[in-house]
Amino acid sequence: MTAPIVRTRAELRAMTRSWRQAGETIGVVPTMGALHDGHLSLVARAKEMSTRVIVTIFVNPKQFNNPDDLANYPRTEHEDARKLARFAVDAIYVPDGAQMYPDGFATNVSVAGLTDVLCGAHRAGHFDGVATVVSKLFLQTSADFAFFGEKDFQQLQVVRRMARDLDIPVEVVGCPTIREIDGLAMSSRNLLLSDQARARAATLHEVMEETAEKLGQGALITDLRAVAEARLKAAGFGEIDYLEMRTHDTLALIEAAREPARLFAAVWMAGVRLIDNIEVPEAR
Ligand code: AMP
Numbered sequence: 549m550t551a552p553i554v555r556t557r558a559e560l561r562a563m564t565r566s567w568r569q570a571g572e573t574i575g576v577v578p579t580m581g582a583l584h585d586g587h588l589s590l591v592a593r594a595k596e597m598s599t600r601v602i603v604t605i606f607v608n609p610k611q612f613n614n615p616d617d618l619a620n621y622p623r624t625e626h627e628d629a630r631k632l633a634r635f636a637v638d639a640i641y642v643p644d645g646a647q648m649y650p651d652g653f654a655t656n657v658s659v660a661g662l663t664d665v666l667c668g669a670h671r672a673g674h675f676d677g678v679a680t681v682v683s684k685l686f687l688q689t690s691a692d693f694a695f696f697g698e699k700d701f702q703q704l705q706v707v708r709r710m711a712r713d714l715d716i717p718v719e720v721v722g723c724p725t726i727r728e729i730d731g732l733a734m735s736s737r738n739l740l741l742s743d744q745a746r747a748r749a750a751t752l753h754e755v756m757e758e759t760a761e762k763l764g765q766g767a768l769i770t771d772l773r774a775v776a777e778a779r780l781k782a783a784g785f786g787e788i789d790y791l792e793m794r795t796h797d798t799l800a801l802i803e804a805a806r807e808p809a810r811l812f813a814a815v816w817m818a819g820v821r822l823i824d825n826i827e828v829p830e831a832r
Contacts, residue, residue: 550629551603551637557688560602560641564690567638572599576691576718578682581605582622582736583631586726590695591635593723597693603632604641604685606648611677617821622739641689648684657683659706659713662799666702666812667823670789678703679710686716694718699725699733701810701825705799725824727753733824745818751783756811756826759791763805764829769793770803780815789814789821793828805831 554560567574575598577590587603594601605628612618629640656676662668663675686694694711696704708720726734731753732746741749759776763769769792777788794801796808805828812825 549636550633551640553629554639554641555643555647557643557647560639560688563639564600564602567600568690573692574598574689575601575693575695576685576689577601577603577695578685579603579605580607580621580736581628582624582739583628584726584734584736584738586697586699586734588631588635589726590697590723591632591637593721594693594695595635595637597721598691600639601635601637602639602641602689602691603637604643604689606641606643606681606685608648608677608681609645610649610680611674613671613674620740622736641685648681656680657710657714659709662702662706662709665794665799665801666790666792667814668702670814675703675706679706682707683710683714683716686711686718691718693721695721695723697725698722698825699735700823701812702799705797725826731757733822735822737820737822740820741818745784745820748784749817749822751780752785752813752815752817752822752824753826755779755783756813756824760811760826760828763793763809763811764831766804766831768803769811784817786816786818789816791815796827805829 575594577594579587607621609618657679658676659679668675696707704722711718711720730750732750755776759772762772791813793809793811796810802809809828810825811828814823
């Protein structure tokens with residue numbers, strides 16, 4: 549059975565109020581749609597942890613710094629609802645722009661520090677857009693738990709900081725990255741790749757795995773970067789926005805993996821920007 553599609557704040561509020569009165573717990577999975585198994589893994593986790601689950605689908609214009617990217621973003625609502633049917637979620641919340649940003653909307657949620665680096669440095673305003681919409685979704689759904697993928701690790705840390713700083717009583721749960729068989733992290737943007745570009749894109753994960761392994765053996769990222777970047781270029785990648793190792797919690801740049809760290813990359817393949825990150829084993 550497909551879940552009810554809720555389009556207004558008022559309908560959503562009526563639902564969540566009745567659930568709360570019945571003592572239920574609410575889990576929310578915020579998405580931009582074009583759902584794949586990565587999103588569905590968050591839904592499965594939400595079902596385990598909460599008695600009611602809301603999946604939100606909103607292609608948030610405020611987090612797109614590039615109008616073409618927003619225009620080209622895949623929109624597959626009917627198919628998404630079909631994919632969610634087997635999880636028996638309680639509501640699919642699909643607000644439109646006017647529900648989210650009514651006339652006169654003037655507030656911006658901005659998380660300092662964590663957003664200065666990585667995607668924040670390359671996509672002006674992106675994380676303000678994310679923090680603003682996610683704080684609204686937390687308040688609109690009054691969720692107890694919210695599920696985010698480690699695929700967007702910086703986003704996960706930004707959302708955690710925002711919820712803590714604004715005293716929003718939600719537990720942010722990070723979930724592991726789901727990958728295609730060849731290692732490419734699942735992403736709605738993969739749909740925009742031609743077959744040939746899609747096949748080449750798997751090299752990103754291969755190169756990241758090899759680099760992370762060497763970092764775990766004590767190598768410095770400065771000594772590995774040239775080889776990694778050359779391999780990416782040879783595989784057909786274009787611009788490399790970043791290939792960096794950073795600490796797990798504060799996203800501080802580090803050269804050697806002597807504390808919990810992750811390797812982060814953002815690279816362009818045939819006009820599509822792909823991001824990925826993996827844990828780096830701690831070097832002894
Ligand atoms: P998006 O629709 O791309 O905004 O993603 C919605 C949520 O799904 C975010 O929390 C993402 O981190 C998460 N997500 C996207 N891709 C994956 C993946 N491959 N594995 C796990 N979670 C993912």
